[in-house]
Each structure stands twice: as structure tokens, then as C-alpha cells.
Amino acid sequence: MSQVKLLIAGDFLPMPCNYDLFSKGDTKTLFGDRLCSLFASADCRVCNLEGCFTDSDSPIEKTGPNIRAPTSTIKAVKNLGIDYATLGNTHSMDYGKQGYLDTCKTLSDNGIGYFGWGDSASEIKSYQELSINGFKITLYNVTERFDNAPGDDYPGVNLYDEYRVCRELNELKKRCDYLIVFYHGGIEGTRYNSEIMRRRFHRMADNGADIVISQHTHAIGEEEYCNGAYFLYGQGNFCFHFRNDVTPLLGEGLVLEADFTKDGFTVKPHRVLRTERGCVYDEAQDLSGFYERSKKHSELLAGDKAAKAEFERNFGNDAKNWLLQFLLTFRGIDPVVAEKRKVLSPEELRDYLLSLYPRQYLNAILTFLRNEEFNEIGQQILSDLLRKTE
Structure with a gap:
């Protein structure tokens, strides 16, 4: 029977701790024999390239880290057999136009295709059409907005706009056997998907x-089967050592195997574990947490109120990781807070800051974040202020 085996890896980029191994192309040390064999067995291999390949020292101005890898480190990515990289993500535009151009050239020179971004807003390459073993498979990449938007004459990524994206998917499906969407978004550090993400996934499947x-x-979430479609909410990292401390969330990821035949497709998640400088195949394949969350997610969708409450409570607990950063940002420059930050633990500082926000102020902030009108007004005001400080 004719079939296609596709492997999909999560967030992937060389980091300073393993630049030397990537530059040598040392996939055995980075990934181990078992993982290398798995990749060698596939007909096609895709990863999310979480950053850019450039030797530029000119990052863009943004909130959060600017991430890149030297162009020489592409060697191990090529040796692992990666065929295509998605580039519609958080960090692909961290080094601006030069980083974009360098990444395009580095990938092209090494025979690696890419999609999810383009030269300008009107020239985005959002998808890649494959023809393998008689099957037509289309890969589509879209992302939420970060510091990555394209301009009229400036490169950027394929941003999520529901009407346009769903229209494009509908047209693409007419000329392929299988359509795979790579969606870059959600809340960092959460193992539980949000209602917004669920709605978007269902509409794309529709x-x-x-x-x-x-x-x-950067965390493994849940899976869902829906009217013949398959959703993976949160794939976790593949090989992305941005943070030195290895939390339980950062210590694992999934490589998704998708096997296509004329009768349909099957999927199989393979758990990988982070090592000091790379990642390896989890011989135990302990996916118990993944399947337990997926079961609870199914119960939520079936209308189980207790499951819904538990799922949303767990989502909220994970999201609390962002609370301190939000409070510090909203508070602005405060000499007293600056002094307390020197002596208080993160938890103590968080509790102190919360004491400065009466309930009505928390409610006002929630309104600004939730309401489309205020959200749009806030973006406009802040954009104008930033332009005046240039």
C-alpha cells in the first residue's frame, strides 16, 4: 500500500550551549541514535525554526529576547534531514530584514524549504505543497501577532486573520489530499489550551x-479528534535550550508522526527529553500526563461541568506564571518597587504588588484587555507614544 510518513518536530534552534555541535553537524551527540533513526525513516521532516540564522549583531527593538543562531550552525539541522521549516513564529523577525534575508539564504543553500513568511505583506508564502508517493500534502503556517508583522515593503510573517486564513485553507484543500496547519500561538508555559484556541482550531478544520x-x-498540551481531524494543542520543544533551568515543561516535547494512506491518516506522538546539550528519544514513552489532560479535555467538550471547571482552573494556574511580569509592567517606574525587588523573593514581590491594586483597578485592567474597542485604542495610543520617542 502506498503511504507517506511525515515527521513534525516542535520548536528548534541552536543555542550557545550547543553551537559547536551544530556547527560540526554532530547529530549523534545532539539527538542520539534512536531519534536519528526515527528521522531517517520518514519521507519528509518538518520543524518550527524558532528564530533566525544570521551573523548580524543588529536586533530589532522589542519586549522580550532576540533569538538567533550563527549561519554555521545549520549543518546539524541539515544532517538530521529536515526538509522544511516553518517561520511564521515569535522570533523569526528578531533581527529584522537582514536576519530574514540571511535565514532565507542559509536554508536555501542547504536544501531546506521554508514557508510562513515573505518579503512583504502582499508577498507572504503561507504554504508549501508537497507531492510524495502519489499523495498531495499541503503544509500551512500561520501565527499570532508578536513583533513580526510585515509591511508594504518590509518582510514579516503570515498573521492570523480568521476570515482570510479559513478562506485560504478552503481553497487549498480543493487541490490536495491532506492539509496540515502549523499554528504558532497560545500562552507560553501552559499545558492547557484556551477557549479561543479551541474555536480557531475547529474553524480551521471546518x-x-x-x-x-x-x-x-514550550509545553506539551492535549490532543483532540474532531470529525476526522486531529488537533495537537501544544507540541512542546524539540531542541530549544533558550533557558538554562530545566523546568518540567521545558524538559519534554513531542515529535508527531503522521502516516497517510488512501484510506486516511493516523498519528503517533513520540516523547523526547531534553539533555544538557540536545534531546533524545524517551525510551519509556511516558505520555500518561498528555493522555490524562486529553481525556479531561474531551470531557470538557462533552459538557462535563466538573471537567470544565478543573481544566480551566489548571489553565489559570499555569497562566499565573505571567502574573508578576504583568503587575510590574502595568505599575511602571516605581522607586519603592525597585527597592523591594532587591530584597523580596518573586512570590513576595508579587503579593506586595497585588496589595497595591484595589479590586476596581484590577477590573479596569481586565476591561482594557478584554474589550476590543479599548484594546484597539490602547494599541494606537502606545504606538503613537513610541513613535514620538524615536
């Missing part, structure tokens, strides 16, 4: 997507 995968959260 318009032809067979498989929808979310990346960016």
Missing part, C-alpha cells in the same frame, strides 16, 4: 484542515 498543531507554548 474549512479543510486535517491536522492542526500549535507550537510556541
Whole structure:
């Protein structure tokens, strides 16, 4: 029987701790024999390239880290057999136009295709059409907005606009056997998907997507089967050593195997574990947490109120990781807070800051974040202020 085996890896980029191994192309030390064999067995291999390949020292101005890898480190990515990279993500535009151009050239020179971004807003390459063993498979990449938007004459990524994205998926499905969507978004550090993400995945499936995968959260989430489609909410990292401390979330990830035949497709998640300088195949394949969350997610969708409450409570607990950063940002420059930050633990500082926000102020902030009108006004005001400080 004719079939296609596709392997999909999560967030992937060389980091200073393993630049030397990537530059040598040392996939055995980075990934181990078992993982290398798995990749060698596939007909096609795709990863999310979480950053850019450039030797530039000119990052863009943004909140959060600017991430890149030297162009020489592409060697191990090539040796692992990666065929295509998605570039519609958080960090692909961290080094501006030069980083964009360098990444395009580095990948092209090494025979690696890419999609999810383009030269300008009107020239985005959002998808890649494959023809393998008689099957037509289309890969589509879209991302939420970060510091990555394209301009009229400036490169950027394929941003999520529901009407346009669903229309494009509907048209793409008409000319392929299988359609896979790589969605870059969600809340970093959460193992539980949000209602917004669920709605978006279902709408994309309604318009032809067979498989929808979310990346960016750096955590393994849940899976869902829906009317013949498959959703993976949170793939976790593949090899992305941005942080030195290895939390339980950062210590694992999934490589998704998708096997396509004329009768349909099957999926199989393979758990990988982070090592000091790379990642390896988890011989125990302990996916108990993944399947337990997926079961609870199914119960939520079936209308189980207790499951819904538990799921949303766990989502809220994970999201609390962002609370301190939010409070510090909203508070602005405060000499007293600056002094307390020197002597208080993060938890003590968080509790102190919360004491400065009466309930009505927390409610006002929630309104600004939740309401479309205030959200749009806030973006406009802040954009104008930033332009005046240039």
C-alpha cells in the first residue's frame, strides 16, 4: 500500500550551549541514535525554526529576547534531514530584514524549504505543497501577532486573520489530499489550551484542515479528534535550550508522526527529553500526563461541568506564571518597587504588588484587555507614544 510518513518536530534552534555541535553537524551527540533513526525513516521532516540564522549583531527593538543562531550552525539541522521549516513564529523577525534575508539564504543553500513568511505583506508564502508517493500534502503556517508583522515593503510573517486564513485553507484543500496547519500561538508555559484556541482550531478544520498543531507554548498540551481531524494543542520543544533551568515543561516535547494512506491518516506522538546539550528519544514513552489532560479535555467538550471547571482552573494556574511580569509592567517606574525587588523573593514581590491594586483597578485592567474597542485604542495610543520617542 502506498503511504507517506511525515515527521513534525516542535520548536528548534541552536543555542550557545550547543553551537559547536551544530556547527560540526554532530547529530549523534545532539539527538542520539534512536531519534536519528526515527528521522531517517520518514519521507519528509518538518520543524518550527524558532528564530533566525544570521551573523548580524543588529536586533530589532522589542519586549522580550532576540533569538538567533550563527549561519554555521545549520549543518546539524541539515544532517538530521529536515526538509522544511516553518517561520511564521515569535522570533523569526528578531533581527529584522537582514536576519530574514540571511535565514532565507542559509536554508536555501542547504536544501531546506521554508514557508510562513515573505518579503512583504502582499508577498507572504503561507504554504508549501508537497507531492510524495502519489499523495498531495499541503503544509500551512500561520501565527499570532508578536513583533513580526510585515509591511508594504518590509518582510514579516503570515498573521492570523480568521476570515482570510479559513478562506485560504478552503481553497487549498480543493487541490490536495491532506492539509496540515502549523499554528504558532497560545500562552507560553501552559499545558492547557484556551477557549479561543479551541474555536480557531475547529474553524480551521471546518474549512479543510486535517491536522492542526500549535507550537510556541514550550509545553506539551492535549490532543483532540474532531470529525476526522486531529488537533495537537501544544507540541512542546524539540531542541530549544533558550533557558538554562530545566523546568518540567521545558524538559519534554513531542515529535508527531503522521502516516497517510488512501484510506486516511493516523498519528503517533513520540516523547523526547531534553539533555544538557540536545534531546533524545524517551525510551519509556511516558505520555500518561498528555493522555490524562486529553481525556479531561474531551470531557470538557462533552459538557462535563466538573471537567470544565478543573481544566480551566489548571489553565489559570499555569497562566499565573505571567502574573508578576504583568503587575510590574502595568505599575511602571516605581522607586519603592525597585527597592523591594532587591530584597523580596518573586512570590513576595508579587503579593506586595497585588496589595497595591484595589479590586476596581484590577477590573479596569481586565476591561482594557478584554474589550476590543479599548484594546484597539490602547494599541494606537502606545504606538503613537513610541513613535514620538524615536
